Amino acid sequence: TQLLEQSPQFLSIQEGENLTVYCNSSSVFSSLQWYRQEPGEGPVLLVTVVTGGEVKKLKRLTFQFGDARKDSSLHITAAQPGDTGLYLCAGAGVNTGNQFYFGTGTSLTVIP
Amino acid sequence: EAGVAQSPRYKIIEKRQSVAFWCNPISGHATLYWYQQILGQGPKLLIQFQNNGVVDDSQLPKDRFSAERLKGVDSTLKIQPAKLEDSAVYLCASSPGVARTDTQYFGPGTRLTVL
Numbered sequence: 001t002q003l004l005e006q007s008p009q010f011l012s013i014q015e016g017e018n019l020t021v022y023c024n025s026s027s028v029f030s031s032l033q034w035y036r037q038e039p040g041e042g043p044v045l046l047v048t049v050v051t052g053g054e055v056k057k058l059k060r061l062t063f064q065f066g067d068a069r070k071d072s073s074l075h076i077t078a079a080q081p082g083d084t085g086l087y088l089c090a091g092a093g094v095n096t097g098n099q100f101y102f103g104t105g106t107s108l109t110v111i112p
Numbered sequence: 113e114a115g116v117a118q119s120p121r122y123k124i125i126e127k128r129q130s131v132a133f134w135c136n137p138i139s140g141h142a143t144l145y146w147y148q149q150i151l152g153q154g155p156k157l158l159i160q161f162q163n164n165g166v167v168d169d170s171q172l173p174k175d176r177f178s179a180e181r182l183k184g185v186d187s188t189l190k191i192q193p194a195k196l197e198d199s200a201v202y203l204c205a206s207s208p209g210v211a212r213t214d215t216q217y218f219g220p221g222t223r224l225t226v227l
Contacts, residue, residue, distance in 0.1 A: 004154075031213050042116070042203050042218025043155070050213065088154050092212040099170060100212060102147075102154030 003027060004089055004103035012109040013079055021074045021106045023089035032072045032091040034063055035102075043088055043102075069094075079110045114138065116219035118204050124225045130192040133222045137185070137206030143167075144181055145216060146189050147203040155203055161187065162210050194226045 007022045023032065031050045035043035047056050049065035049072060056063045060083075062075040072089055089103040117136040125131050137144050143162050147155035158177065160168040163184040172179070176195070181187040191198055201221040207214040 006154075033213075041220055042205065043216075044218070045215045048213050048215075090154070099168060100145075100157050100160070102156070105152070105154045107152075 003093060003101045006089060006103040006106045008106060010107050015080060015110055015112050016078050019076050019079060021087050023072045023103050025070050027093040027095055028069050029091040030094050032065055032089055034074055035088045037086040081110045081112050084108055084110050116204055116206055116217055118219035118222055120222055122223050125194055126227050127196055128193040131194055132188050132190045133202050135187045135204030135219060138217055141206035141208050143207045143210055144187050145205040146179055149201045149203055196226050199224060199226045
């Protein structure tokens with residue numbers, strides 16, 4: 001079992017559509033990060049959310065940390081082909097020895 | 113500023129052989145991480161160094177994997193002997209501090225294929 005489950009696993013949408021990716025856990029996290037990874041490259045940090053209920057916006061991307069700090073979501077408005085990639089949530093669980101985990105990943109393809 | 117460098121980029125070996133990967137972190141970064149990313153999955157932390165000391169190696173298969181970070185700069189990850197299930201991309205990352213919220217900067221990875 002994975003500590004951080006992401007859904008959906010795969011997503012293929014048309015340019016201009018909106019989408020939401022979810023990151024869920026049964027454990028509490030002190031903070032959660034979202035990364036994007038393109039083929040042949042390492043993940044690149046998009047945002048870190050720290051406070052329960054926190055919402056952060058990065059241009060067309062909106063990130064939310066759940067009130068109980070067990071889940072997070074990433075919403076993309078008007079997706080563009082450049083948004084294509086593997087989206088990963090990651091964090092250190094409060095009750096898991098502070099070990100750092102990545103989520104299972106969501107592979108997004110935006111079709112022009 | 114130069115990013116995290118890794119070599120080789122690709123490696124193909126047969127099972128039971130040995131292999132080593134090299135990582136040069138961003139200059140001045142205190143923390144260095146090695147991750148294993150199996151195709152279609154998120155990265156799994158293998159080991160975390162702070163300077164040249166090990167902070168977390170709880171998920172490192174110590175019977176076959178070893179890692180060192182001499183002088184608190186470069187690092188090598190070794191697998192001996194390799195198994196088929198070790199086929200994956202091995203990512204190295206570094207961060208300037210030690211906090212879990214610090215940004216981790218990743219290298220391009222080494223893609224290992226074990227035949």
